[in-house]
Amino acid sequence: MTISADEIVMNSEFDIINRYFLRSAHNASLGIGDDAALISCQPDTDLAISVDTLVASHHFFPDVEPRSLGHKVLAVNLSDMAAMGATPRWVTLSLTLPKIIAHDNAWLAAFSSGFFALADQHQVELVGGDTTQGPLSISVQIMGEVEREKALRRSGAKLGDDIWVSGFVGEAALALRYLQQKTMLTAEAAASCLPALHTPIPRVSLGRALINVAHSAIDVSDGLVADLEHILQGSQVAATIELDHIPCSSRLKDKLSEGGADYQLAIDCLLAGGDDYELCFTVPENKRIVVTQLAQQVGVRLSRIGKIVPGEGLTVLNNNRDPLIFNKKGYDHFLD
Structure with missing residues (x-):
């Protein structure tokens, strides 16, 4: 300096x-x-x-x-x-x-x-x-x-709930890997994703709007899988999400289709990247229209990515609807 x-x-x-x-x-x-x-x-x-x-x-x-x-x-x-x-x-x-x-x-x-x-x-x-x-x-x-007694919590997810996420996932993680020289981006692509890392947008208005609508919520700070699993553990339920339903930029979609090292990097960014500060939340299926209206009301993209189901743990389905095997689940201050 x-x-x-x-x-x-x-x-x-x-x-x-x-x-x-x-x-x-x-x-x-x-x-x-x-x-x-x-x-x-x-x-x-x-x-x-x-x-x-x-x-x-x-x-x-x-x-x-x-x-x-x-x-x-x-x-x-x-x-x-x-x-x-x-x-x-x-x-x-x-x-x-x-x-x-x-x-x-x-x-x-x-x-x-x-x-x-x-x-x-x-x-x-x-x-x-x-x-x-x-x-x-x-x-x-x-x-x-x-x-009082209206706060959104991790422990409120119910069987049959839809799982939603705001904004795009994985952009901050992609920007970090670019700065660490672990992936290549064009100057235009880098300029587009770096703000997600350096100046994230907290979804305060969305959180307020989800009161009396969502059963549970969490912010995606350590990675989508890690944070969603906090909801599952707190609520004693399981979930299935679909990889191709997770909202991401064209930059990550391109890497998902390339195969090889960039494919795995994109998977890691989407599922375990962290630093997104988007909201992941669960809502009863009969409130899909309400969520769509909320998206317009607060001006934030909301994507339905999966379902709360009986059992334990999280299953991620790939584009062929086969279970995706992944090891890295999210950021840990004492393990990373």
Whole structure:
């Protein structure tokens, strides 16, 4: 990372907070500036809380564009709110910064700009956090509200439910493999799929719309198979999905038809790639028209990919409707 002399300012911890992250709180009784924030929830709601930590060289490249990073660290938490059908309201942000970044005003300005642009889009307030020195690591805790006993959960899938997924699957994983030089893409194709990795779109409006429609939901962060299996385990059911029903871009479809190494790479991206931050959810068969209407209402592509069935585990059918054998199921922080 190269920093010009003009960009270097000896920032203290409180300089960083005051210059880049201090904002007035409108939806909290007390925001940044005291030992703790004070928030008041709406009556008849449950408080949904989630936290994610992103570590440089593990979850993102150290030289990633800081505005995109600011967007992504919040987007992954907003996606958790979406999966619960919650309205995101407040966040805290903990930054562990190397000295070179702590004194880089251009980096800090770009990061905070990306973070607050997405926060403002979803009317989310930063109400606290922490800053410290060390290897680059970012933790965001998010809090949201959902109507009492209405939250979408992993444990609600019912026999006969259709399985749906939003958007496209596998794009972020394909972009990552391109950056790792594990696959070739044209400049145009790379430019089209890289945003899925760097600036994912959390499906907050969809999650809210699925309340009273979906029986269960989860966001696809570790891979479609791994995350769908969380629903199956929580609900004590099984599922069958069809490979050719999983929505993907023409870039991945081309690789699926090529055979050889690129075919396996495409399978891995679709089934186990992760970082999609799309929603996978189950809905009674008699609500297919409702789901189609929701897709138009929120402006998100929704694809029906399979069915909840009796038994245990997940079966993926290939294009010939034969069970597909695959070993890698998704990302694991301690195994990958």
